[in-house]
Amino acid sequence: MSLRSTVSAALLALCLSPGAQAAQAAQAARQPATVRLDYTHSGNALDEHYAVERVLIEPLPWPGDLSQRFDDTNRGNNRVEVADAKTGDLLYSRDFSTVFGEWKTTEEANKVSRGFHESVRFPKFDKPVRVRILKRDERNGFSVAWSIEVDADGQDVVRKQAPALAQPIPIVVNGPSPQKVDLLILGDGYTQADMQKFEADARRLSAHLFAVSPFKERARDFNVWAMAVPTRESGISRPSTGVHHASALGTRYDIFGSERYVLTLDNRALRDIAQYAPYEFIEILVNNDTYGGGGIFGQFSTAAAGNEWAEYLFVHEFGHHFAGLADEYYTSPVAYQSSGARMEPWEPNVTALRDPARLKWKQHVQAGTPLPTPWPKADYESASRAYQKRRAALRATNRPESEMSALFREDLARTRELFAPARYRTAIGAFEGANYEASGYYRPAMQCIMFDRSEQFCPVCRDGISEIIDLYARPAK
Template sequence: MRRLTLALLCTLTLIGAPAQASAGPRPMEVFSEDGTITRVPVDLPEPRLRARLAPTATVTPVEVNGDPANRIDLTFLGDGYTAADQASYSAQVADTWARMTAKEPFRTYRELFNVWQVNVVSPVSGVTGDPTADVVKDTPLGAQFWCDGLERLLCVDIDAARAHAALAPGMDQIAVLANTTKYGGAGYTEEELVTFAGGHALGAEILPHELGHSLGDLADEYPYWAFPGDGSRYEGPELAEANVTIKNAEQMTAERAKWWRWLGSPTPDGGVTGAFEGAYYTQYGAFRPSDNSLMRSLRREFNSVGREKMIAEFFEIARPIDAHTPNTSPVPRQSTLAITTLPVEGLTVRWFKNGHEMADWRGRTSVRAVGGGNGGTFRVEVSHTTPDVRDPAHLAGPLTQSVTWTVKGNH
């Protein structure tokens, strides 16, 4: 009954529903098989009416590490997989997740993620444009190669993808696998959506780069808009993202700006952190922290600066304290005050009574509110530390969380 009502509502909204915002070309990322990334303006295909119909699909929890309210939710969709192809789809999702969690910082912080798989069943196997431009398949998400004339650019119907992803309990990032062995993909940087070939060994490598944008707010460190060596120069104001700057190493050190804390330190993608010219789609005038990180080429590691920012952003979504006993109103004396923390290494738990640390309670996740005094307070502070995060603002910010309980006075 509920499903029928939803379908009716959605049919009604078809009438006069505004078309998907598609005013002019939008920037999208194209990934070459050799790992090179470029950014090009793309005219997206027209959305189709099916996108606004109520989607139906089952959802498989691939890996659930906690309440979606305090986890980063990664939602996989498949397009062009028939009922008979679903086992293959499941295997490709598992492989993608395994590759992602082999790479830092996802490996260390794996348990901050939930992974969901929406089982979209297609009436036809395969997707449009595979193997050649004249092949058309009517699949639920409209995946298609040759998007805007670019063979390796794999577009989808964004509305249809979002509607299906909404079937999962959470979606901080949507990853669409297309049922194909033909190399291709796309990064919808404004949509927190990525597409790639589910059956190509390199397809999944696109995902961690896109998570660098969607989760880490990282900039691209490659210098080209569409073609390398174009002589372009960045002449605008200082850049907002953590991993690009208009300052050279001397200026960063003098001004304590950007990644000055990392200058001269080894970086996980190789070499030493410095100021390398060429980033943010320009050849000159913008600097990146390392020679060739994942934000510049596929199949690389994040550099120290990118890794630090990713971890900080992970903790913005997945807070150090998973749950705690209620503190919205004063608690009786002798109450048990308890927390559960994120399942990660490197957490410190400290308790404070009326502002003074109870050193004996360090590391405990449950205490008794004893001797709180008249209207006193108990506060617990959970903080995560790692050598991968140096910025005190991150350490005191997203990597730390406190909860305070007020104890009822004696009346």
């Protein structure tokens, strides 16, 4: 058995019975290595360029199910395809989105060019392959943006790396990685003295995730790992308030000028740390009390673990990262600019409603429900404008976070009171206002975790999540 297989088997051995350990070790020995292609994605609002940085073999074997090599969910702004370099036969594919893709829609992208580090991972094949990065075109289909031949046995491939900066902690292990969805929870802004707090945060928030449907019903299809590289100071950077902290992951607030948007722009550091645990999805917990988070489909999500709304943030942002769910709210300020176009979104939970008879979630719509579906939109928007002014004032005057949390509770209670008597309160339909736009886009339900700080996903979002679980996990028996 290879060293990579031994390491992976040892992690699971911490949690499995002797018989299960033997089965896991045998399966790990059959798994191919994990190949990672690191590259630079640069450009501006009008132009894009790609350049290879390096190819490496990660320390652990491929965590995925080799019988589920092709992605047919049609999510994301991008797709990676791995094909036989000689025959062109498709060997592997996955859909994803990028930080560059989000930045490209900001005002800054109209003025300057920037470069972003990105990675794609795939199982090692016993032949040279052609890796293609595709992006959505004006027809909403995928077309090739970049193509490069990769020989994972070539001399330039990195095969040995520095020791891990942290060791993974098994939070929940339900079986061998190829049969499960592997979620890795990374910590940032946790000092060595905060490590017990990090593990408690990871256990608390992952437990909440599996209390929310459909994760609740599919909990046995997941493994959860946790890992954090200690920092010298507690908390992450928040530049808008003059707070700057160094960390291995480089996670920070104020991404794209949005005070609540939390991401890391250091993809190489993220991947170099994460590669020492089995993973397909990553959520980063930041050791801060200030409300904030973010999520990029197929990349990672973030949540402020110390905030009163941490459970909501963890689940909402994971919805973006895991299933490519769109934000259904539209009254909060965002960094993105409207294109004015109303192309049908690829996200499963929003629509431009060009043809109501072909609504993508029509199976959930009961006969007699009008499309578009009436709701107290004008009253909601009036109340939301007043709420947003108060929210901005609290941030501008740097008021205690407890006051912001109280405002959130008040806003949620007001929304519930407003929606309670609405005729289609519990219906699935097409409610105008979604995807950061007041008009032209529609959401499936009046309320959902993707719309406000509610506790549950609507049936359409649950379907979207279940489809991704099915792509990565063999249903538990």
